[in-house]
Amino acid sequence: EPAPVLVAGEEPSCRTSGGLPLGTVRQECRGLARAAVRLDAPAVEARLALVVERLGTAAAWEEVMAPALRAVGRKWETAGERYVEVEHLLSWHVSSALRRVPPAPATTGPPVLLACVPEEQHTLPVEALAAGLGERGVPLRMFGGAVPAGALDDAVRRTGPAAVVLWSQSRDTADRRLARAVAGRAWGVKGARGGASLLLAGPGWAGPTPGGVLRPRSLREALRLLGAGEAAERG
The missing domain is CATH 1.10.1240.10 (Methionine synthase domain)
Structure with missing residues (x-):
């Protein structure tokens, strides 16, 4: 491929x-x-x-x-x-x-969760995103390739992330049902429940994007959407 x-x-x-x-x-x-x-x-x-x-x-x-x-x-x-x-x-x-990219001291706050959808084994793009976030001191949790839906849901529930990035390389692996489930996941006490921003990254998500879901087209755009766009850039 x-x-x-x-x-x-x-x-x-x-x-x-x-x-x-x-x-x-x-x-x-x-x-x-x-x-x-x-x-x-x-x-x-x-x-x-x-x-x-x-x-x-x-x-x-x-x-x-x-x-x-x-x-x-x-x-x-x-x-x-x-x-x-x-x-x-x-x-x-x-x-x-x-x-090997040296991370900056991590800031406080909920992490960004990075994962490939259940049938996706291509991990290099999310490794690049993880390195870019770490370089900028953004706390993250990297789960790599082919994360089962149940495990991803459990990770979201346990970490309460600021954002979830789901990578899909091809339309064959893009799981829109899973994306909707992640986008709808909320946690916290009644009356003060919160959720994570959802970023659908990779060419597998081509097509209409559900409302409120972000669709970065590049690594720089993903970093910007995650609030890490300017720091650590070189000339």
Whole structure:
């Protein structure tokens, strides 16, 4: 399947790097793609660490990591079994780089809950969001891929989050019944019950969005909607 991304945009042109169709991208993305195609793990790791340090998580994901992952996914689709090893190596190192982003001291208050819908295994976009929130000191709970509906409901009830982000990569995994249940979940004593904001992230949620539910189209937009849009940005 195509590599998961949390950024919208037009298909790039046919310009390539390392055999991958990248289009018009930052030079750092081209260098990362070339290192990945060579299976040069140390170079991939070093380039990822550098772009996160220089650009911050949001720009590193949207302008370097995601375009490279998208290009590998397209190449994989058109080349059969070829480039699977490139996609696996790049994905593993992107995940590792995101988890190494140093978090800022967390602020007080209810956390943001991040989860993939029950049938969704693509986790890199929510890992990027988790890194961006942590970089900005936003308290969070990350539950990763394929979270069962009952477990998600229990987590919402137990944590009383400020917001819940549900990721779906494809329409086959988007569970709108679950989204409605999360949006309707409330807690607290009678007369002072509260609930969480719901963000439906990922291309699987394409189509009409229920009233009151937020639909971020990019990592930066998700951070802004969660009140973490400006801090920790690099030049």
